Amino acid sequence: MNFNILNIAANIETVKTSLPKEVTLVAVSKTKPVTEIMQAYDAGQRVFGENKIQEMAAKWEEMPKDIEWHMIGHVQRNKVKYMAPFVSLIHAVDSFKLLKEINKQAQKHNRVIHCLLQIKIAAEESKFGMSGIEATALLDSEEIKSLENVKVSGLMGMATFTDNVDQLTEEFGYLRRVYEELKTQHPDLQTLSMGMSGDYTLAIEHGSTMVRVGSAIFGARN
Numbered sequence: 197m198n199f200n201i202l203n204i205a206a207n208i209e210t211v212k213t214s215l216p217k218e219v220t221l222v223a224v225s226k227t228k229p230v231t232e233i234m235q236a237y238d239a240g241q242r243v244f245g246e247n248k249i250q251e252m253a254a255k256w257e258e259m260p261k262d263i264e265w266h267m268i269g270h271v272q273r274n275k276v277k278y279m280a281p282f283v284s285l286i287h288a289v290d291s292f293k294l295l296k297e298i299n300k301q302a303q304k305h306n307r308v309i310h311c312l313l314q315i316k317i318a319a320e321e322s323k324f325g326m327s328g329i330e331a332t333a334l335l336d337s338e339e340i341k342s343l344e345n346v347k348v349s350g351l352m353g354m355a356t357f358t359d360n361v362d363q364l365t366e367e368f369g370y371l372r373r374v375y376e377e378l379k380t381q382h383p384d385l386q387t388l389s390m391g392m393s394g395d396y397t398l399a400i401e402h403g404s405t406m407v408r409v410g411s412a413i414f415g416a417r418n
């Protein structure tokens with residue numbers, strides 16, 4: 197695909213046209229200025245993803261209030277409070293402790309915050325996430341039932357940064373199997389967040405319902 201890096205509205209259109217209509221596009225706007233994000237907004241995009249809590253909070257304050265803000269990065273527990281008033285979906289929950297903190301901060305704002313459990317699918321050491329077994333244990337636990345202000349609504353995964361299709365197929369396939377299996381016991385799971393600029397077409401072939409696309413829309417980041 198050819199993306200015109202100067203034309204954000206056209207890039208949004210190009211990406212959207214290539215997505216089945218049931219797949220949600222999260223436009224990953226991290227590091228990008230409000231003026232550029234507004235070009236995507238004016239093209240109709242309403243769901244944006246950021247990976248730093250304070251940066252997301254600053255953009256939330258400045259930008260139109262009908263935007264859905266997704267936290268897609270690793271979350272430090274002491275910063276949850278800054279996004280609790282407004283965040284729509286937290287993609288990378290990887291521990292019960294974090295879920296408990298999100299619950300506590302959500303309660304203060306009388307909200308139920310939707311969360312995805314991050315599953316580690318990449319070979320790289322640097323990527324965060326739980327194993328399928330840990331996620332199952334968490335969802336089956338008694339403790340999770342006491343958390344009334346969070347709702348685990350799906351899984352998220354980040355594949356290895358590679359163009360090796362066999363490896364990506366393996367990693368997306370694994371996440372899909374974990375998701376399908378968990379869904380039989382937990383039908384509330386509705387979202388499978390996988391796929392980025394380089395691999396979202398393949399991720400959709402493997403059952404992704406939500407793609408997180410940054411550079412294909414906004415151009416390369418510094």
Ligand SMILES: *Cc1c(COP(=O)(O)O)cnc(C)c1O
Pocket residue numbers: 224226247268269354391392393394408409410411412
């Ligand atoms: C930055 C980021 C993306 C978007 O990456 P692109 O390759 O620019 O599309 C997606 N998911 C996560 C978790 C990210 O940090």
